[in-house]
Amino acid sequence: MLYAKLDEQGDIIDVAPYQNNEFTQLVAPNDPFVAEILAKKLDQESSQELLTSSDQDMMRVLEDLIDLLTEKRLIQFTELPMAAQKKLLSRKFVRGIHTGNSDSLIGEIRDDDALI
Structure with a gap:
């Protein structure tokens, strides 16, 4: 499961594999915006988390x-x-x-x- 952090306009600005006060919106990993963010994060961070x-x-x-x-x-x-x-x-x-x-x-x- 992935949760999104939204900006003031409701646009996805980040995703995480956990839910908390910042990452509140459940999102599908195949959403184009989510997939783009994930690709950037996987390039920058370890996929271990x-x-x-x-x-x-x-x-x-x-x-x-x-x-x-x-x-x-x-x-x-x-x-x-x-x-x-x-x-x-x-x-x-x-x-x-x-x-x-x-x-x-x-x-x-x-x-x-x-x-x-």
Whole structure:
């Protein structure tokens, strides 16, 4: 996602991969003005900040996808490699703390769930 900084006339003067008090307007990266600004910024700055922001957003998408697939019982969480399980549970725990969510990490065990 990209956010634009606007001048007094409402024209885009800068873009950033985050939203704050200056960068308030959500914009499409294929907008000609945005693409021109991005090209200039990429020539001047490292693209690492854009990649980092994109990676964080993508990680959240993957976490939500895994949650959806397990809720629909298309995959079992335990089928994931142990390292992936630990990372996902750790992130879910930390997100729960930050959002005040007191739900169990594993969720409720239904009667038809087999325990190993």
